[in-house]
Amino acid sequence: MKQHVIIQVKNLIARFHEHIILDRISFEVYQGEILVIVGESGCGKSTLLKHLIGLYHPPSGQVLIEGEDITTCDEVEFQKVLRKIGVLYQGSALLSSMTLSENVALPIQEYTDLPHDSIDTMVKMKLTLVNLGGYEHYLPSEISGGMKKRAALARAMALNPTILFFDEPSAGLDPLSSAELDNLIITINRNLGTTMVIVTHELHSIFAVAHRVIMLDARAKGIIAEGNPHELRDKSTNPFVRQFFNRQLTHH
Amino acid sequence: MRTSKTVPSYHCVVSKGEGERITLHVEGRMDVTTAAPMISELRLLLKNSPPLSLTVDLERVTYLDDFGVLVLVELKQILSRGNGNFYLTNAQGKVREILDLLKFPTLPESVATIRKVPSTIFVRLGEGTIGVISDMKYLISFLGAVCLALFFILFHPKSLRGEDTLSAMQRTGVDALPIVGLISFLLGLIMAFMSSVQLKQFGTNILVASLVALAMVRELGPIMTAIIVAGRSGSAFAAEIGTMKISEEVDALFTMGFDPTRFLVVPKIIATMIVVPLLTLFSNMFAISGGLIVGVLMLDLTANAYLAQTLHTLTLSDLLWGFFKSGVFAFLIAWIGCLRGFQVRGGASSVGHATTSAVVSGIFLIILSDAIFAVILQYWG
Numbered sequence: 001m002k003q004h005v006i007i008q009v010k011n012l013i014a015r016f017h018e019h020i021i022l023d024r025i026s027f028e029v030y031q032g033e034i035l036v037i038v039g040e041s042g043c044g045k046s047t048l049l050k051h052l053i054g055l056y057h058p059p060s061g062q063v064l065i066e067g068e069d070i071t072t073c074d075e076v077e078f079q080k081v082l083r084k085i086g087v088l089y090q091g092s093a094l095l096s097s098m099t100l101s102e103n104v105a106l107p108i109q110e111y112t113d114l115p116h117d118s119i120d121t122m123v124k125m126k127l128t129l130v131n132l133g134g135y136e137h138y139l140p141s142e143i144s145g146g147m148k149k150r151a152a153l154a155r156a157m158a159l160n161p162t163i164l165f166f167d168e169p170s171a172g173l174d175p176l177s178s179a180e181l182d183n184l185i186i187t188i189n190r191n192l193g194t195t196m197v198i199v200t201h202e203l204h205s206i207f208a209v210a211h212r213v214i215m216l217d218a219r220a221k222g223i224i225a226e227g228n229p230h231e232l233r234d235k236s237t238n239p240f241v242r243q244f245f246n247r248q249l250t251h252h
Numbered sequence: 253m254r255t256s257k258t259v260p261s262y263h264c265v266v267s268k269g270e271g272e273r274i275t276l277h278v279e280g281r282m283d284v285t286t287a288a289p290m291i292s293e294l295r296l297l298l299k300n301s302p303p304l305s306l307t308v309d310l311e312r313v314t315y316l317d318d319f320g321v322l323v324l325v326e327l328k329q330i331l332s333r334g335n336g337n338f339y340l341t342n343a344q345g346k347v348r349e350i351l352d353l354l355k356f357p358t359l360p361e362s363v364a365t366i367r368k369v370p371s372t373i374f375v376r377l378g379e380g381t382i383g384v385i386s387d388m389k390y391l392i393s394f395l396g397a398v399c400l401a402l403f404f405i406l407f408h409p410k411s412l413r414g415e416d417t418l419s420a421m422q423r424t425g426v427d428a429l430p431i432v433g434l435i436s437f438l439l440g441l442i443m444a445f446m447s448s449v450q451l452k453q454f455g456t457n458i459l460v461a462s463l464v465a466l467a468m469v470r471e472l473g474p475i476m477t478a479i480i481v482a483g484r485s486g487s488a489f490a491a492e493i494g495t496m497k498i499s500e501e502v503d504a505l506f507t508m509g510f511d512p513t514r515f516l517v518v519p520k521i522i523a524t525m526i527v528v529p530l531l532t533l534f535s536n537m538f539a540i541s542g543g544l545i546v547g548v549l550m551l552d553l554t555a556n557a558y559l560a561q562t563l564h565t566l567t568l569s570d571l572l573w574g575f576f577k578s579g580v581f582a583f584l585i586a587w588i589g590c591l592r593g594f595q596v597r598g599g600a601s602s603v604g605h606a607t608t609s610a611v612v613s614g615i616f617l618i619i620l621s622d623a624i625f626a627v628i629l630q631y632w633g
Binding site for chain 2: 095112113124159191
């Protein structure tokens with residue numbers, strides 16, 4: 001079955017000052033899949049993610065989201081693309097002066113014409129979906145890290161975007177919270193058909209959620225492996241890839 | 253009766269059954285874009301005569317997400333307000349899954365929140381009082397900690413962080429010189445100009461020099477400089493320490509065995525206490541040169557006569573008194589700036605609050621202490 005390409009990256013170069021981090025990489029993300037971008041620390045995972053969501057502008061290359069090249073399109077087109085995506089940041093990035101419900105309500109108020117009381121109900125449903133029912137009036141500083149992550153997820157999917165981006169979703173979470181978040185990711189993907197692009201190096205999460213992984217490497221400055229994580233672990237021809245997925249130390 | 257309406261990608265058909273029983277056939281997508289028009293349309297439809305029962309037929313719904321569920325929740329609420337019954341039929345496949353995921357039968361009761369009880373005036377008064385008392389306690393204990401740290405440094409000068417002190421001196425002093433100079437120069441200019449209008453009438457132009465010199469050296473020089481430093485550096489201290497506080501850097505210092513007061517506050521206080529008197533000296537000189545320009549260009553005074561009159565008016569004790577005051581102001585600015593920084597709790601808005609508070613309380617303390625000094629000088633001098 002030919003799958004529908006939702007994000008296409010073509011010959012993307014990512015640079016930090018004069019130092020090239022990713023050299024002409026290309027890949028596709030298909031609609032409805034959970035793609036995990038893995039690699040060692042410093043291989044450019046987060047940089048790549050920031051290119052995908054338009055926070056960084058590449059010196060050359062293209063990033064097409066549903067056919068729109070976000071590296072060259074104008075402000076109006078870019079705003080339209082932004083409506084289709086949601087991002088869960090590593091540090092949650094909830095607005096600290098607002099309560100959880102205000103944080104989640106923000107995009108709904110801005111981009112829909114729902115009446116006030118309906119927005120209230122909607123926000124509660126969103127928070128209940130991420131198991132935060134009853135915490136509407138808490139400030140981000142009053143809840144734990146795992147709860148912040150879940151609240152940030154509720155905000156990221158406030159408008160049911162077609163693509164969700166996750167930057168290290170399990171960073172700083174205990175195994176249970178992390179597994180809970182993984183379950184949430186799978187549930188949302190299955191029920192709403194949301195495409196997910198996840199940057200992580202948490203092996204448990206990778207094996208639990210990934211449909212497909214892309215592995216980046218700092219020395220190759222690009223993609224060194226692509227495919228199903230279980231297959232890569234057992235059958236990859238690259239010993240480094242096998243070591244990564246088997247959690248063994250590399251000996252160079 | 254049949255009503256129908258086509259809005260982008262959905263279609264609602266209402267067929268009235270027997271009596272007050274209504275069936276609603278929904279077609280198309282029930283999602284984030286169609287929820288708002290659907291809700292307003294259905295509210296209008298059901299506003300006047302809430303039916304005894306409403307059945308929503310979901311057979312032809314092609315897509316349902318939680319915004320679509322919100323529409324159903326709305327209908328359910330309207331019905332329950334009029335004591336009517338609400339039914340869903342033909343929910344299949346994905347639609348069924350979404351309804352199960354969100355536990356539709358228990359909605360909206362299951363998302364009802366525990367409302368925060370609005371506090372009474374007595375509770376708020378009590379909270380306010382406790383807040384003020386604990387603020388005062390912290391203020392005093394912080395003053396104590398700063399004094400202890402300063403004494404410690406006095407006996408162990410080597411433990412002072414020299415680099416930090418120097419860079420704080422540069423940021424607080426050297427970088428502030430242009431703006432302090434410009435403002436003082438203009439202040440001298442204005443003072444000389446305004447007073448000359450009056451003094452000219454009595455033929456005592458030369459007294460302009462005395463007025464500018466005395467006013468600046470004893471009062472305005474120290475105060476203006478202190479206010480500028482409070483705005484520039486007091487706020488910066490609060491923002492810096494406040495940000496360190498939320499990113500747990502202060503906690504890290506503490507667990508590494510550093511005393512945060514000694515590490516962060518002492519260099520800033522010492523640096524400020526060194527540079528503010530120097531800035532005051534510059535401020536005085538710039539103001540006098542401002543007055544000199546008015547004197548020479550508008551009052552037909554010679555530069556020599558103006559400067560001689562200035563020197564004749566000023567005594568060493570005036571100058572030292574001004575320096576002493578600016579030293580005290582410097583301590584207060586740095587102390588309150590750091591204090592507000594350490595009081596930061598929570599997030600970004602708290603840092604903003606601390607910064608504002610550092611400047612406002614800094615300026616208040618400057619004026620208050622200046623008033624106290626004025627009284628002391630009255631009885632003592």
